[in-house]
Amino acid sequence: xxxxxxxxxxxxxxxxxxxxxxxxxxxxxxxxxxxxxxxxxxxxxxxxxxxxxxxxxxxxxxxxxxxxxxxxxxxxxxxxxxxxxxxxxxxxxxxxxxxxxxxxxxxxxxxxxxxxxxxxxxxxxxxxxxxxxxxxxxxxxxxxxxxxxxxxxxxxxxxxx
Amino acid sequence: xxxxxxxxxxxxxxxxxxxxxxxxxxxxxxxxxxxxxxxxxxxxxxxxxxxxxxxxxxxxxxxxxxxxxxxxxxxxxxxxxxxxxxxxxxxxxxxxxxxxxxxxxxxxxxxxxxxxxxxxxxxxxxxxxxxxxxxxxxxxxxxxxxxxxxxxxxxxxxxxxxxxxxxxxxxxxxxxxxxxxxxxxxxxxxxxxxxxxxxxxxxxxxxxxxxxxxxxxxxxxxxxxxxxxxxxxxxxxxxxxxxxxxxxxxxxxxxxxxxxxxxxxxxxx
Numbered sequence: 001x002x003x004x005x006x007x008x009x010x011x012x013x014x015x016x017x018x019x020x021x022x023x024x025x026x027x028x029x030x031x032x033x034x035x036x037x038x039x040x041x042x043x044x045x046x047x048x049x050x051x052x053x054x055x056x057x058x059x060x061x062x063x064x065x066x067x068x069x070x071x072x073x074x075x076x077x078x079x080x081x082x083x084x085x086x087x088x089x090x091x092x093x094x095x096x097x098x099x100x101x102x103x104x105x106x107x108x109x110x111x112x113x114x115x116x117x118x119x120x121x122x123x124x125x126x127x128x129x130x131x132x133x134x135x136x137x138x139x140x141x142x143x144x145x146x147x148x149x150x151x152x153x154x155x156x157x158x159x160x161x
Numbered sequence: 162x163x164x165x166x167x168x169x170x171x172x173x174x175x176x177x178x179x180x181x182x183x184x185x186x187x188x189x190x191x192x193x194x195x196x197x198x199x200x201x202x203x204x205x206x207x208x209x210x211x212x213x214x215x216x217x218x219x220x221x222x223x224x225x226x227x228x229x230x231x232x233x234x235x236x237x238x239x240x241x242x243x244x245x246x247x248x249x250x251x252x253x254x255x256x257x258x259x260x261x262x263x264x265x266x267x268x269x270x271x272x273x274x275x276x277x278x279x280x281x282x283x284x285x286x287x288x289x290x291x292x293x294x295x296x297x298x299x300x301x302x303x304x305x306x307x308x309x310x311x312x313x314x315x316x317x318x319x320x321x322x323x324x325x326x327x328x329x330x331x332x333x334x335x336x337x338x339x340x341x342x343x344x345x346x347x348x349x350x351x352x353x354x355x356x357x358x359x360x361x362x363x364x365x366x367x368x369x370x371x372x373x374x375x376x377x378x379x380x381x382x383x384x385x386x387x388x389x390x391x392x393x394x395x396x397x398x399x400x401x402x403x404x405x406x407x408x409x410x411x412x413x414x415x416x417x418x419x420x421x422x423x424x425x426x427x428x429x430x
Contacts, residue, residue: 033182035186036182039186040186049210052329053316056327059331060329060365061364061365061368061369063239063365065237065366065369065371067237067377069366069372091381095377096378125280127225129252129254129284129295130296131222131295134225134381
C-alpha cells in the first residue's frame with residue numbers, strides 16, 4: 001500500500017486541504033473529549049434544582065427523627081394529651097418534658113426520662129432576663145422540698161392534687 | 162507480527178477512539194436520565210422541594226431562655242459534644258448609662274454558656290444597674306443572598322428550592338470558607354466528619370411533615386415555623402405577623418435573612 005493514494009480517507013474531501021481537515025478533526029476530538037469528561041465527572045443529579053447535587057437533598061433528609069412529635073404521642077396517650085390541651089401548659093409539646101420519644105414509639109418498653117425537681121425550675125426559676133408575663137418563683141423561698149408535684153399537677157398546673 | 166503504521170490505519174484508529182469517546186457520554190447521559198427519575202422520586206420520599214417555602218420567625222418577647230431548643234437540636238441532629246451548636250441562646254444584658262455621660266444606654270454584655278443549654282449564670286452586673294435584659298435564640302438565618310453559598314468553592318452548600326440552606330456532606334471539602342463568610346456565626350466545622358455543619362431546619366423532619374426539633378420543644382412558642390406555599394387555616398406565621406413588627410439580623414449586609422425576629426433591641430446583631 002503506497003502513501004497518499006486515491007483511497008485515502010482524506011482524499012474523499014478534495015476541496016478541503018488535508019492539513020485543514022486534520023485541524024478540524026483534532027478540534028472536534030478535543031471538544032468531544034471535553035464533553036465526555038464533563039459527563040463522566042458531573043454527578044448525575046447535578047443541576048436538578050440548581051448549581052448543586054440534587055441528590056444531596058435526599059441525603060440530608062435521610063437522618064431518622066429522634067423527637068417523634070406530639071401527634072405520635074396522642075396515638076396512645078390521648079387522655080394525657082387532652083388534659084394537657086385544656087390547662088395552663090397547653091403550649092407545651094409532650095417531648096419538652098418527657099424528652100425525645102422516637103425510641104419509645106418504636107419500642108414502648110423503653111420508657112421516657114423520669115423528671116426531677118430541676119426540670120420545673122429550668123423554666124420557672126425567677127430571672128430578671130425572663131419576660132414578666134412568664135410565671136416564675138424564687139424556688140428557695142417558694143418551697144423547701146424537692147417534689148413540685150406535691151402541690152402542682154404538671155399536665156394541669158392550675159389544679160391542686 | 163509487527164504492525165506497520167500508515168495513514169489509513171492511523172486515521173482508522175483515531176476514528177475508533179473518537180467514536181469510543183462519543184459512546185461514553187451517551188451511556189452516561191442514559192444513566193443520568195434514569196437516575197434523575199429515581200432521585201426525584203426517592204428520598205426525600207414523596208417530598209417535592211419546589212412546592213414548599215419554609216419560614217422561621219422568632220418572638221424574642223416570649224423567650225424564657227430555658228435552653229430546651231438547644232438541647233433538642235443537639236440530640237436530634239447528633240451535634241458533637243462540646244462547643245458546637247446549630248442553634249443557641251444568647252443572653253443580652255444592657256446596663257443603665259452612667260450618670261453625666263449623656264448616653265442613652267450603657268454597656269452591653271452578651272453570653273451563651275454551653276449555648277444556653279444548661280441555663281445562665283448570675284448576671285455580670287447587679288440587678289439594679291440593669292436597664293434591659295432578654296434572651297435571643299439564634300440559628301441559621303436562611304439568607305436569600307447567602308454569603309456562605311457564594312464562597313463555597315465546590316458547590317457543596319446551596320439554597321434549596323424550599324428555602325433551606327443546606328450542605329452536601331459528600332462534596333464538602335472542609336475548607337472552612339463558609340464558616341468565615343457567615344456573618345451570623347451559624348456554621349462550625351464538625352470535628353468528627355471534618356466538614357462544615359449548620360442548621361438544616363431539621364430537613365429530615367420537615368420533609369416528613371414534622372416541625373423542626375427546636376420548634377417542637379419550645380414551651381412558649383417563641384419559635385414559629387410555617388410553610389409559605391401551604392398556609393394552614395390557623396397559620397402560626399400569620400398570627401405572628403399580626404401581633405408583631407418584624408426585623409431581621411444585620412439588615413445592612415444585604416443578605417436578606419428569612420428568619421424574622423420580633424422584639425429585638427438595637428444592640429442585637
